[in-house]
Amino acid sequence: MVLLSIESSALVASVALVDEDKVIAEYTVNFKKTHSQTLMPMVDEICKMCEMDLKTLSGVAISRGPGSFTGLRIGSSSAKGIAYALNIPIVEVPTLEAMAYNLWGSEKLIVPIMDARRDQVYAGAYSFDSDGLPSSVLSERAVSIDELIMDLKKIGRAAIFLGDGVPRFRNAIDEKLDLDHSYAPQNNSAQRAASVGSLGILYLKRGISVSAFSHKPVYLRKSQAERMREDA
Amino acid sequence: MSVYLLGIESSCDETAASVVRDGKHILSNVISSQIDIHALYGGVVPEIASRNHIERISEVVDSSLKEAGLTLGDIDAVAVTFGPGLVGPLLVGVSYAKALSFGTGKPLIGVNHIEGHISANYLLDPSPEPPFVCLVVSGGHTHLVNVHKFGQYEVLGMSMDDAAGEAFDKVARALGLGYPGGPKIDKEARLGDPEKYEFPRAHVDKNELDFSFSGLKSSVLNYLNSLKMRDEEVRVADVAASFQKAVVDVLVSHSMSALDESGIKRFALAGGVASNSCLRVGMEKACAERGIEFFVPPPILCTDNGAMIAAAGYRSFIQGKVSSLDLNAVPNLRLEAM
Numbered sequence: 001m002v003l004l005s006i007e008s009s010a011l012v013a014s015v016a017l018v019d020e021d022k023v024i025a026e027y028t029v030n031f032k033k034t035h036s037q038t039l040m041p042m043v044d045e046i047c048k049m050c051e052m053d054l055k056t057l058s059g060v061a062i063s064r065g066p067g068s069f070t071g072l073r074i075g076s077s078s079a080k081g082i083a084y085a086l087n088i089p090i091v092e093v094p095t096l097e098a099m100a101y102n103l104w105g106s107e108k109l110i111v112p113i114m115d116a117r118r119d120q121v122y123a124g125a126y127s128f129d130s131d132g133l134p135s136s137v138l139s140e141r142a143v144s145i146d147e148l149i150m151d152l153k154k155i156g157r158a159a160i161f162l163g164d165g166v167p168r169f170r171n172a173i174d175e176k177l178d179l180d181h182s183y184a185p186q187n188n189s190a191q192r193a194a195s196v197g198s199l200g201i202l203y204l205k206r207g208i209s210v211s212a213f214s215h216k217p218v219y220l221r222k223s224q225a226e227r228m229r230e231d232a
Numbered sequence: 233m234s235v236y237l238l239g240i241e242s243s244c245d246e247t248a249a250s251v252v253r254d255g256k257h258i259l260s261n262v263i264s265s266q267i268d269i270h271a272l273y274g275g276v277v278p279e280i281a282s283r284n285h286i287e288r289i290s291e292v293v294d295s296s297l298k299e300a301g302l303t304l305g306d307i308d309a310v311a312v313t314f315g316p317g318l319v320g321p322l323l324v325g326v327s328y329a330k331a332l333s334f335g336t337g338k339p340l341i342g343v344n345h346i347e348g349h350i351s352a353n354y355l356l357d358p359s360p361e362p363p364f365v366c367l368v369v370s371g372g373h374t375h376l377v378n379v380h381k382f383g384q385y386e387v388l389g390m391s392m393d394d395a396a397g398e399a400f401d402k403v404a405r406a407l408g409l410g411y412p413g414g415p416k417i418d419k420e421a422r423l424g425d426p427e428k429y430e431f432p433r434a435h436v437d438k439n440e441l442d443f444s445f446s447g448l449k450s451s452v453l454n455y456l457n458s459l460k461m462r463d464e465e466v467r468v469a470d471v472a473a474s475f476q477k478a479v480v481d482v483l484v485s486h487s488m489s490a491l492d493e494s495g496i497k498r499f500a501l502a503g504g505v506a507s508n509s510c511l512r513v514g515m516e517k518a519c520a521e522r523g524i525e526f527f528v529p530p531p532i533l534c535t536d537n538g539a540m541i542a543a544a545g546y547r548s549f550i551q552g553k554v555s556s557l558d559l560n561a562v563p564n565l566r567l568e569a570m
Contacts, residue, residue, distance in 0.1 A: 040327070043334060081331025084304075085336045213290045
């Protein structure tokens, strides 16, 4: 069972080939080039590097959001096209869950935070259940850092933060969160396709997947035009 | 051996895919329009358009193959619009097409949307052979083009401000006709008197083949405002007919000047506004008077569609012009840069 996994929810572009036992290949770039230019050449590159027979792929795992609307759509369109062409399913992996999976096994609460602009973060809080899967203690949401800190205080557990929201909100967290907390080092802090794929394998083994037709990203936010129309 | 092209188009608010054989024969032409959704906002909302494209693209492509009686494996190349257009919507089609190309190992061909509109004429029988002059008019574009040969274009004139279709949309909104403005004004104008009001025919000094529609639009809006101030009734049909005539007059006169100057004897219309009945009739008449051969695609090939992208893609394909997997969406792509 080999999954091609794609992660393009934020600035990081990351693709991987993962099976039940190992990460066969992972290619991650955290650079300013657009996903539209980098993602498919990266997919092509790792598949060639690993002499991957595309017909043997079991599915495409996609980091399904939340995140940058455009980034998510580039990833999702790519996943849909590949899955349709190869007639294989798509495994939708929640982006924040996959990020939490970077720090698998921790006893502490794992809190991925993504910079969501407009002074908000996309965030959740996770621990690991007996199966080793991340389970959400705080479900994924778009909130201000202050709201997130209040929620974490209610939970009252030691926490590890990760994600591209850390550089921006680290000072605020240190100032306002009086619980034991720390920050993941850079090798575990960003979105990684290997985490998306590893989690994807677990989902696929449990029969959790969707068709190339029905997959769409989870934005957690409506478009500005819709919000304005509803407010009017 | 026949060559089958899959054409994908998502540059604005239509998700479309089509299979075309040998650049000429349409085997399917599936168009999923979002007009009803955007009508709520009075125009296309890029983020909403992008979200709808991604929800529809797989089914649209699948339907186009099924209607053609083919599978993806039968397709020789995947053509996709990569600009000009709205970047979010473009990225959905471009990313999807690249993924299909990767998954099937079939070549990818990036197509310029304007070149696609022009190429809708190659789907006609008979079709115009270059050189010909083509007027591409749509909600986003007003281009008067000398088509020297496929892939070689000289833009003779373009709009300096609003595209013709944009002016239709704005005037239709002011008249309370709703979105999209082109078909609504066209319909309303049939009941009106095109000579009732004399709206300005704007010309651009620098290049007499360029267009400007913002002055005309403002003139109509100002007139409507003045009626409102005086609490007088708006004769909607007459305003629509007179406005439409002002647009068509300019489009026809510039096109005829381009033909006169170039000495070319073939003329083609293209783009969404080419569905306008007054424009079709006016242009055909003007061409007939000059002995110019006139071409215009049926409305289904004037609106954004995948067949025109496949038609253009086919011609690039046989010229050996293929794209690589780093193909990006280029929202302001120019025709002459092809």
